[in-house]
Amino acid sequence: MKPSVIEMIYSQHDEIIRQWKNEVTELNQFDSTLPTNWFHETNEEFVNLIMGTLELEENEAKEQFRSFAERLMNAGWPLSYFTKGMQLFRRVLVQMLTSDESFESEKVFETLNEVEKWVDGVINQLVDEYTGSWENTLHLQKLALKELSAPLIPVFEKISVMPLVGTIDTERAKLIMENLLEGIIEHRSQVVLIDITGVPVVDTMVAHHIIQASEAVRLVGAECILVGIRPEIAQTIINLGIDLRKFPTKSTLRKGIETGLELTQRKIISTS
Amino acid sequence: MSVQSNVEVHSEWGIVSARQAGRNLAKELGFGGVDQARFTTAISELARNIYLYAEQGEIIIETVENSRITGVQRGLKITARDRGPGIKSIREVMEDGYTTSGGLGAGLPGVKRLMDEFDIDSVTGEGTEITAIKWLR
Numbered sequence: 001m002k003p004s005v006i007e008m009i010y011s012q013h014d015e016i017i018r019q020w021k022n023e024v025t026e027l028n029q030f031d032s033t034l035p036t037n038w039f040h041e042t043n044e045e046f047v048n049l050i051m052g053t054l055e056l057e058e059n060e061a062k063e064q065f066r067s068f069a070e071r072l073m074n075a076g077w078p079l080s081y082f083t084k085g086m087q088l089f090r091r092v093l094v095q096m097l098t099s100d101e102s103f104e105s106e107k108v109f110e111t112l113n114e115v116e117k118w119v120d121g122v123i124n125q126l127v128d129e130y131t132g133s134w135e136n137t138l139h140l141q142k143l144a145l146k147e148l149s150a151p152l153i154p155v156f157e158k159i160s161v162m163p164l165v166g167t168i169d170t171e172r173a174k175l176i177m178e179n180l181l182e183g184i185i186e187h188r189s190q191v192v193l194i195d196i197t198g199v200p201v202v203d204t205m206v207a208h209h210i211i212q213a214s215e216a217v218r219l220v221g222a223e224c225i226l227v228g229i230r231p232e233i234a235q236t237i238i239n240l241g242i243d244l245r246k247f248p249t250k251s252t253l254r255k256g257i258e259t260g261l262e263l264t265q266r267k268i269i270s271t272s
Numbered sequence: 273m274s275v276q277s278n279v280e281v282h283s284e285w286g287i288v289s290a291r292q293a294g295r296n297l298a299k300e301l302g303f304g305g306v307d308q309a310r311f312t313t314a315i316s317e318l319a320r321n322i323y324l325y326a327e328q329g330e331i332i333i334e335t336v337e338n339s340r341i342t343g344v345q346r347g348l349k350i351t352a353r354d355r356g357p358g359i360k361s362i363r364e365v366m367e368d369g370y371t372t373s374g375g376l377g378a379g380l381p382g383v384k385r386l387m388d389e390f391d392i393d394s395v396t397g398e399g400t401e402i403t404a405i406k407w408l409r
Contacts, residue, residue, distance in 0.1 A: 204375060241382055
């Protein structure tokens with residue numbers, strides 16, 4: 001930044017900070033999402049950081065903003081606090097700088113340009129920090145969801161259960177198929193129970209994926225039993241005209257396990 | 273007074289939110305468990321068709337009324353609208369087992385059976401609008 005501009009900012013340093021603080025307090029009075037207890041301290045720190053960037057080396061200034069943003073991010077401060085705060089800062093600054101009437105118009109333009117660059121740089125960095133953190137969270141959640149999405153649980157020798165909970169989309173349908181086939185080989189299952197108690201809607205696509213999965217299961221030499229069909233789901237399946245005659249279905253997981261044991265020539269007996 | 277819910281569908285998440293909106297409205301209006309399931313499944317089919325064939329469109333769910341001798345009948349209406357390729361032969365898509373995407377081919381005839389009233393309006397190359405109504409019993 002041009003030394004002349006920096007000098008000008010410094011000459012009105014205290015006044016700029018005072019006015020900014022006033023306006024930012026006013027701006028955020030209506031925003032109840034902000035924690036009020038350390039609002040003033042944060043404003044103080046924020047404005048000092050902004051001013052600090054004038055002296056510090058670029059990388060150092062960036063580092064300071066990063067740790068500041070990270071701290072506030074974890075405390076739940078919205079991004080809009082920063083963007084609004086910076087926009088306000090620019091307005092205050094421009095007002096100050098241009099209120100001096102002795103300024104030549106050419107110089108005003110130049111100064112504005114410098115200020116724009118400065119403020120926009122800080123805004124961009126803050127937005128990047130925030131979106132980076134969101135993307136990271138989203139990515140981790142996707143991974144977590146994927147791990148939860150289609151587990152195959154070996155409950156008895158030769159019998160495994162896949163409980164499905166929630167919406168089935170194409171991505172998940174693929175996972176169901178993969179985990180089923182891999183799990184059958186790994187656990188040497190002969191019977192797999194797919195439990196759809198937790199699936200809210202069974203439309204033709206969901207049914208289609210389940211039919212395909214059970215067909216694939218048959219090909220690797222195991223048998224698939226569909227369990228957990230709720231009465232209302234049974235009626236919609238009939239209305240839709242989906243043909244599930246090809247593979248066995250049971251109303252509950254318990255009945256499915258009994259059938260599974262039967263198919264593998266075993267049964268549960270009471271010892272009393 | 274009509275309550276309305278508007279959902280844009282351009283990803284698989286759109287299908288989920290359309291379904292959610294439909295289920296909530298159906299519950300509010302007093303539909304029973306089975307009819308709620310029928311209604312949401314119908315929305316799911318229509319929204320999936322939009323996503324699959326037209327890539328984007330919208331699902332509008334609104335309450336409708338019909339005056340009869342026995343009193344005012346209330347119901348829910350789904351409008352599925354897109355600017356996709358349109359349906360070439362409506363007679364064919366309403367046949368069970370007809371599919372162009374390798375699916376089960378039960379979607380549209382299924383929706384007709386799930387709902388009480390059903391209507392397709394489609395122009396090839398311009399888009400499709402499907403409306404379906406489920407009356408409260």
